[in-house]
Amino acid sequence: xxxxxxxxxxxxxxxxxxxxxxxxxxxxxxMRFSVFLPPQANISPVPVLYFLSGLTCSEDNxxxxxxxxxxxxxxxxxxxxxxxxxxxxGIPEEDTDYDLGSGAGFYVxxxxxxxxxxxxxxxxxxxxxxxxxxxxxxxxxxxxxxxGHSMGGHGALICALRNPHHYLSVSxxxxxxALKQCVWGRKALGHYLGSDQTLxxxxxxxxxxKQKTWLDKPILIDQGTEDQFLRxxxxxxxxxxxxxxxVGQSLTLRYQDGYDHSYFFVxxxxxxxxxxxxxxxx
Amino acid sequence: xxxxxxxxxxxxxxxxxxxxxxxxxxxxxxMRFSVFLPPQANISPVPVLYFLSGLTCSEDNxxxxxxxxxxxxxxxxxxxxxxxxxxxxGIPEEDTDYDLGSGAGFYVxxxxxxxxxxxxxxxxxxxxxxxxxxxxxxxxxxxxxxxGHSMGGHGALICALRNPHHYLSVSxxxxxxALKQCVWGRKALGHYLGSDQTLxxxxxxxxxxKQKTWLDKPILIDQGTEDQFLRxxxxxxxxxxxxxxxVGQSLTLRYQDGYDHSYFFVxxxxxxxxxxxxxxxx
Numbered sequence: 001x002x003x004x005x006x007x008x009x010x011x012x013x014x015x016x017x018x019x020x021x022x023x024x025x026x027x028x029x030x031m032r033f034s035v036f037l038p039p040q041a042n043i044s045p046v047p048v049l050y051f052l053s054g055l056t057c058s059e060d061n062x063x064x065x066x067x068x069x070x071x072x073x074x075x076x077x078x079x080x081x082x083x084x085x086x087x088x089x090g091i092p093e094e095d096t097d098y099d100l101g102s103g104a105g106f107y108v109x110x111x112x113x114x115x116x117x118x119x120x121x122x123x124x125x126x127x128x129x130x131x132x133x134x135x136x137x138x139x140x141x142x143x144x145x146x147x148g149h150s151m152g153g154h155g156a157l158i159c160a161l162r163n164p165h166h167y168l169s170v171s172x173x174x175x176x177x178a179l180k181q182c183v184w185g186r187k188a189l190g191h192y193l194g195s196d197q198t199l200x201x202x203x204x205x206x207x208x209x210k211q212k213t214w215l216d217k218p219i220l221i222d223q224g225t226e227d228q229f230l231r232x233x234x235x236x237x238x239x240x241x242x243x244x245x246x247v248g249q250s251l252t253l254r255y256q257d258g259y260d261h262s263y264f265f266v267x268x269x270x271x272x273x274x275x276x277x278x279x280x281x282x
Numbered sequence: 283x284x285x286x287x288x289x290x291x292x293x294x295x296x297x298x299x300x301x302x303x304x305x306x307x308x309x310x311x312x313m314r315f316s317v318f319l320p321p322q323a324n325i326s327p328v329p330v331l332y333f334l335s336g337l338t339c340s341e342d343n344x345x346x347x348x349x350x351x352x353x354x355x356x357x358x359x360x361x362x363x364x365x366x367x368x369x370x371x372g373i374p375e376e377d378t379d380y381d382l383g384s385g386a387g388f389y390v391x392x393x394x395x396x397x398x399x400x401x402x403x404x405x406x407x408x409x410x411x412x413x414x415x416x417x418x419x420x421x422x423x424x425x426x427x428x429x430g431h432s433m434g435g436h437g438a439l440i441c442a443l444r445n446p447h448h449y450l451s452v453s454x455x456x457x458x459x460a461l462k463q464c465v466w467g468r469k470a471l472g473h474y475l476g477s478d479q480t481l482x483x484x485x486x487x488x489x490x491x492k493q494k495t496w497l498d499k500p501i502l503i504d505q506g507t508e509d510q511f512l513r514x515x516x517x518x519x520x521x522x523x524x525x526x527x528x529v530g531q532s533l534t535l536r537y538q539d540g541y542d543h544s545y546f547f548v549x550x551x552x553x554x555x556x557x558x559x560x561x562x563x564x
Contacts, residue, residue, distance in 0.1 A: 010546040011508070011539075017546055064545065067349035070553075226293070256293075264292040264299055267349065 004136060007032070013073035014039035017063060022132065026124040028117060029086035033129065034063040035137060040076035047143035047281035048078045048133060049169075049274070052125065052159075054150030055184070056103045059083045062149070065263035071274040077281060078139050082129055084151065089118040099184055100191055106179070107155030108203045110192040119192060122203070126159050126166065145169035145277040149266055150229070153221070154179055157205035157240075164213045169280035171220035171273045173266050174227055177240035178206040184234050206236070206243045218250040220276045222269045224259030286418060289314070295355035296321035299345060304414065308406040310399060311368035315411065316345040317419060322358035329425035329563035330360045330415060331451075331556070334407065334441075336432030337466070338385045341365045344431070347545035353556040359563060360421050364411055366433065371400040381466055382473055388461070389437030390485045392474040401474060404485070408441050408448065427451035427559040431548055432511070435503070436461055439487035439522075446495045451562035453502035453555045455548050456509055459522035460488035466516050488518070488525045500532040502558045504551045506541030 007019040015038040024031040040046050049072070053062050062068065062081045072079050085105035087094075091114045094101040105121035134141045146167050148156035153175025160170035179185030180200040189200045201207040223230060223237050230237075237253055244251040259265040289301040297320040306313040322328050331354070335344050344350065344363045354361050367387035369376075373396045376383040387403035416423045428449050430438035435457025442452035461467030462482040471482045483489040505512060505519050512519075519535055526533040541547040 010544050011506070011541045011550070012546040013550045065346050067352060067549065069546075069549070070349060070352075224293070258293040260292055262292050263346065264294040264351075267351070268293075268295045271352075 003132065012036065013069045015041065015069070015073055017069065019059065024086070024124055024128060026120045026128040027086040029089050031083060031086060031124065032059050033080055033082040034059045035133075036063070036069050036072055036079040037137065038073045038076050038078060041078060041138045045138045045140045046076050046078050047145070048080060048139045049277050049281065050125070050129070050144065050146045050156075051079060051081045052107060052146070052148030052152030052155035053081065053084050054148075054152050055084070056098050057084050057152075058103070061263065062266070065267065066270050067267045068270050068274070071271045075274055075278045075282070077274065077278065078137065080129070080133055082125060085121060086118045091115065091118065100188060104151070104188065106151060106185075106188045106192065106203070107158060108189070108192050112192060112194050115192050122159070125155065126163055143168065143281055145281050147171040147173075147273055147277065148175070149173040150261065151176055151184070153177070154205060157219070158203055158208055161205060161208040161211070161214055162202070169217065169277040170214070171276050173269065173273070174223050174229070174235055174261055175205065175221060175237070176235055177221070178204060178236040180204045180207070181236055181239060182234045206240045209240065209243045209249050210247055212247050212249070215247070215249060217280065218252060219244070220273060221251065221253045222256055222272070223253065224256050224261060224265045226258050227261040229261055285414065294318065295351045297323065297351070297355055299351065301341065306368070306406055306410060308402045308410045309368040311371050313365060313368060313406065314341050315362055315364040316341045317415075318345070318351050318354055318361040319419065320355045320358050320360060323360060323420045327420045327422045328358050328360050329427070330362060330421045331559050331563065332407070332411070332426065332428045332438075333361060333363045334389060334428070334430030334434030334437035335363065335366050336430075336434050337366070338380055339366050339434075340385070343545065344548070347549065348552050349549045350552050350556070353553045357556055357560045357564070359556065359560065360419065362411070362415055364407060367403060368400045373397065373400065382470060386433070386470065388433060388467075388470045388474065388485070389440060390471070390474050394474060394476050397474050404441070407437065408445055425450065425563055427563050429453040429455075429555055429559065430457070431455040432543065433458055433466070435459070436487060439501070440485055440490055443487060443490040443493070443496055444484070451499065451559040452496070453558050455551070455555070456505050456511070456517055456543055457487065457503060457519070458517055459503070460486060460518040462486045462489070463518055463521060464516045488522045491522065491525045491531050492529055494529050494531070497529070497531060499562065500534060501526070502555060503533065503535045504538055504554070505535065506538050506543065506547045508540050509543040511543050
């Protein structure tokens with residue numbers, strides 16, 4: 001484990017939650033992530049499920065608030081939760097806005113100055129992090145699923161849709177489902193990728209699903225009906241559902257009555273998502 | 283609900299988590315607490331389980347980190363988590379130490395200046411809060427259990443042992459089990475109650491259990507073996523177990539291998555504690 005610095009470790013549901021830091025080559029900066037290893041990993045390698053978090057979150061929010069470890073321990077699945085961006089990179093405007101820079105990597109590879117030197121979260125999540133995890137932890141190489149919440153739900157969808165042979169399963173909680181059509185996305189994509197909007201399609205779940213890359217497997221999305229960001233048209237799950245319908249993509253989009261955008265919503269349905277992934281990972 | 287100010291509300295596991303503030307007469311100050319109402323409370327009143335938190339915690343830590351709502355929703359039990367002290371009372375040294383004043387009420391009724399004007403957490407937890415809860419929420423009057431973590435485990439034990447007809451069940455995670463024998467306790471009791479140590483016995487679980495008030499019902503305690511505060515002799519569950527043994531009090535004290543003092547430990551065994559209480563509450 002020479003590449004990794006262990007910052008904290010806690011026994012949890014017969015397995016362990018650990019917080020690591022390492023030097024990321026993709027981001028040219030330190031990156032942090034948490035790992036839950038279920039008790040089964042003491043006996044033989046286990047599948048891995050990656051969770052991508054939302055705006056302003058670190059690797060900690062999902063790890064402490066979702067209750068994911070209970071179900072993951074029962075099913076024998078490792079959970080990896082990376083931070084949502086590099087931090088303290090020295091980019092002056094990095095901490096100016098909550099929805100750009102620190103905590104707001106949007107899982108894209110930036111091409112524009114000053115971001116492109118460090119904000120390479122797409123490559124980090126899809127390539128560097130799984131390579132590291134599969135080298136350093138008792139997990140089954142290639143047995144990967146991905147899910148996430150809000151900005152991280154967007155991240156999970158685009159990572160899976162662009163890499164259907166790399167991920168066996170995908171789901172999302174209240175994802176930003178049509179990034180280039182919402183205010184958050186237009187701002188982030190403009191800064192990270194520049195003004196040529198044809199380049200934005202590579203990071204827009206609704207555009208990507210039209211390419212029919214994921215057709216043989218279902219997608220699960222839960223969305224609270226009382227989610228303030230649904231009302232503000234930041235999430236747009238209906239646009240994604242329309243695109244799925246058009247191309248024949250199997251989608252289970254569940255509107256959960258009365259739920260908001262918080263981790264109380266995520267925790268309430270985490271079991272269903274783990275069971276969704278387990279069908280494909282086990 | 284005129285007495286209560288609702289600060290936040292989230293749908294959760296088919297029920298709801300709500301954060302309230304009210305003017306406490308016991309503490310002569312505003313007090314905050316969280317309430318989880320399970321879905322069953324929409325149909326008929328439910329039993330209530332009070333959770334007391336540890337040093338530095340507010341009503342939020344347990345509510346977001348323990349995963350209690352999943353099991354409470356299945357069993358049909360309401361969960362009340364009060365803050366661990368009044369705050370911003372104007373007492374000058376209130377925020378000086380992490381283990382005295384704000385976040386460190388130790389569930390005692392202070393008799394010493396300057397604390398006695400506001401630090402009346404024992405009366406608040408045992409009398410005022412249940413009266414308020416049973417007036418304002420759909421719960422069954424008198425159908426109460428109590429549990430807690432660390433300082434709050436101490437609180438749960440002393441509240442139950444002193445009021446065996448008031449609580450139907452009690453359990454604790456890593457409790458401070460012999461308050462007057464540990465450094466935390468000697469400091470807090472000295473400041474809140476003064477130097478006459480005979481008065482300290484009323485707030486020491488190991489002393490109280492010798493009075494045989496709880497003999498007809500078992501007590502459940504979980505304690506991690508890698509808990510730093512166990513090593514530092516702040517918790518002393520062995521002293522409590524000895525006293526139980528001496529008087530014939532039924533105690534299940536489980537040393538959980540490798541677990542620390544964190545909420546990852548609490549979350550890992552929350553289901554067992556809910557099931558322990560459900561035997562007596564349902």
